Amino acid sequence: MALTLCDVGPRDGLQNEPDTLAPAVRAELVNKLAAAGLPRIEAVSFVRDDRVPQMAGAEEVVAAIERRDGVEYAGLVLNEQGFERLRQTGLDRVNVTLGATDAFNRRNGNASLAEATARVERILAEADRPTTATISVAFGCPFEGEVDPGVVAGLAGKLEADELVLADTIGVAAPSAVRSLVERVKALGKPVGFHGHNTRNTGYANALAALEAGATVLDASIGGLGGCPYAPRATGNIATEDLVYLLEGEGIVTGVDLDALVEISVWLETLLGRTLEGQVYRAGASIVSA
Numbered sequence: 621m622a623l624t625l626c627d628v629g630p631r632d633g634l635q636n637e638p639d640t641l642a643p644a645v646r647a648e649l650v651n652k653l654a655a656a657g658l659p660r661i662e663a664v665s666f667v668r669d670d671r672v673p674q675m676a677g678a679e680e681v682v683a684a685i686e687r688r689d690g691v692e693y694a695g696l697v698l699n700e701q702g703f704e705r706l707r708q709t710g711l712d713r714v715n716v717t718l719g720a721t722d723a724f725n726r727r728n729g730n731a732s733l734a735e736a737t738a739r740v741e742r743i744l745a746e747a748d749r750p751t752t753a754t755i756s757v758a759f760g761c762p763f764e765g766e767v768d769p770g771v772v773a774g775l776a777g778k779l780e781a782d783e784l785v786l787a788d789t790i791g792v793a794a795p796s797a798v799r800s801l802v803e804r805v806k807a808l809g810k811p812v813g814f815h816g817h818n819t820r821n822t823g824y825a826n827a828l829a830a831l832e833a834g835a836t837v838l839d840a841s842i843g844g845l846g847g848c849p850y851a852p853r854a855t856g857n858i859a860t861e862d863l864v865y866l867l868e869g870e871g872i873v874t875g876v877d878l879d880a881l882v883e884i885s886v887w888l889e890t891l892l893g894r895t896l897e898g899q900v901y902r903a904g905a906s907i908v909s910a
């Protein structure tokens with residue numbers, strides 16, 4: 621099965637940035653990513669504006685997207701209220717998320733693991749478009765520490781989603797753990813994805829390990845936008861352009877225009893007024909100096 625690269629920069633990236641960008645600018649980012657050839661973009665999350673001002677005006681972002689054929693536009697929801705909002709939009713895919721541990725769900729969604737699981741199951745049952753279920757903190761939890769892979773695999777088996785994504789939300793995993801959990805969840809017979817953060821510099825090795833273990837969806841964020849909400853000084857998602865450089869170097873065709881991604885990160889750097897985490901946009905995509 622072909623690899624689907626999903627850019628989560630407009631969502632996971634910007635959600636964890638100190639700056640709040642206007643909906644029109646966030647839509648412009650989505651449009652630039654689509655033009656660069658990303659097959660999937662997580663454009664927004666439907667959360668409360670007062671809780672997450674960076675994601676305010678999700679509907680405005682969606683309305684300003686210039687849809688391109690062949691690009692799948694996804695939105696993230698945490699609960700039924702979010703799903704009701706997504707349902708009113710033309711987004712192609714709903715990504716519903718929960719944590720793998722009780723403590724994470726209590727801190728993030730005000731629910732026990734059992735309640736969060738039931739909530740996700742209800743949304744998946746009602747969904748009127750393709751679904752992804754993302755299991756956060758699948759490799760380690762900022763409140764409970766190491767996470768039992770058996771618990772994650774058991775949880776994945778319960779969720780009636782079209783696709784399952786395993787998230788290393790706090791960037792603690794090493795490749796062998798990623799490989800083994802992807803293989804285990806893959807045995808359920810559904811497409812499996814990996815969402816890696818580069819908090820401890822293992823993100824790219826983990827993405828490659830996930831791919832080798834049979835993952836067909838990889839999340840990444842343009843420029844490495846974002847952070848780790850549980851380690852305020854840490855870096856965020858793996859950078860899309862760095863991942864594309866790595867994959868193409870390994871002979872994996874991504875269909876994404878690396879030069880176009882580099883241009884987007886340069887644009888973002890100016891917009892945010894700081895150097896981004898991604899390295900390829902600073903080094904240049906080509907090994908020949910200009």
Ligand code: ZN
Nearest residue numbers: 632789815857
């Ligand atoms: Zn993330």
